[in-house]
Amino acid sequence: MTPDKIMARRRFLMCRPTHFAVEYAINPWMDPAAPVDVDRAVAQWETLRRTYLDLGHRVDEIEPVPGLPDMVFAANGATVVDGRVVAVQFRDPQRADEAPAYRSWFERAGFEVFDPKHVNEGEGDVLLAGDLLLAGTGFRTAHAAHARLQEVFGRPVITLQLVDPRFYHLDTALCVLDERTVAYLPAAFSPGSQAVLRRLFPDAILATAADAAVLGLNAVSDGRNVVLPVQATGLASALQERGYVTIGVDMSEIRKAGGGPKCCTLTVRETTAVREVAR
Template sequence: MRVPVPRQYLMCPPRYFAVDYVINPWMDPDVPVDADRATEQWTVLRDTYRRLGHSVSEIEPQEGLPDMVFAANSGTVLDGRVLGARFRAPERAAEAEHFRRWFVENGFRDVTMPTRVNEAEGDFAWTGRVLLAGTGFRTDPAAHAEAQEVLGVPVVSLRLTDPRFYHLDTALFVLAEATDTEPAQVAYFPGAFSPGSRRTLERLFPDAVLADAEDAACLGLNAVSDGRNVVLPVEATGLADRLAVRDYEPIPLDISELRKSGGGPKCCTLELRK
């Protein structure tokens, strides 16, 4: 049986969540957003993590920053070292400083703010041995080298080619990090990547769980795994079945309101690897 690993997460309540602008294909300001329902869905997500034995810290949301709820874009934390965020869209730019202050005020002393556009765990996924790094729509390719220098880990670049999957965390997630005896396991949607990146993933993860187009279309890959329990959108039933066959425990949640802004469980969740 797979063993869950306790995690520490940072989340931001969706007090000011709205879809007021368009910076990805999921967003449509003409589609009404139920703010109360979004808060309910976010609260269930947070409480699910705590029920599973994980620690969740919260940052105070800021008025005028409706996407601040997507805390995964705020930084990349490895061994207590923080590489902050630099957003491509001006609408989100101010989020970076709020999160930087939170890191400093909460005991993270080694905080580096990037010089290149870098949307953090939106485009960075730690496998336990290498940092998978997405590019194509948000994070600059040069930010991958910057991440390697700041975090001191090897980086593997992957190119996204479908605008619906504008961040790496919409197309891939780590199921279990590598250990001294076991390789990492990931799940991903091949159709989101360039041919060369698909070949790279096949070489690195020959035993990966592959999602189909239907799973990807509901942001089913925007999931969070603790090595056993996998929190994912309720609509991703095919992916859930594939995970169960591999002895993972799927935990489907409704994130339909948050998806109106192109987000899901992972987008709301930054892992604090101290």
């Protein structure tokens, strides 16, 4: 155990990749001509789920819907802060039917759900860092959607412009490690957004292009433990030097659709007042 890092127990929502496939190309990672091993994808996903459980986190599951191969990427299903949920509106028609499925899950679970009003792809582009909402735009989530987040959650929203199509969601280019620290790839952001990140997070960990190329930043941190793609060895070493415990998982089959651990993981934040913390 690293004494200066505090683990916050999380509640996650995940979707088993029962119907996983790469049938279309809506990001540069996807090649419908490349073979996909569904059994291997399920096994990798199951290892990720078990990793969270072994760390003491709670994992809920949403039922996968036939015909929605990208529904495994639960992070895109909503943004959840303080028990409030902003539903999603996907840019691409191939994913449109995921939105009502995720909304229905949260409504049945008793959450207050708000309409998105603009294209908004959930926690793929919206990451909570302390009191701030870091909000990506440029490829998927519309800039206009950021105002909706501020109105619903009542938190400052920091707009970050993504410029590299390989890193089409914020969670592929930046990982929130704890309330004060992030890791990110500078080249994935516009010059202005790089300046904002330097000002907000002067002690950030800067990822290399090689680690970003295996979606190393598509990681999940509980404040002490960081679950990240096992191929991101440089980033893992940098995290360890800062006192984080790293857990590498192989998500290479799921990466064929452009996702990693974070894409498969939606954080369900019920309240900020009630928070179970383990030291």
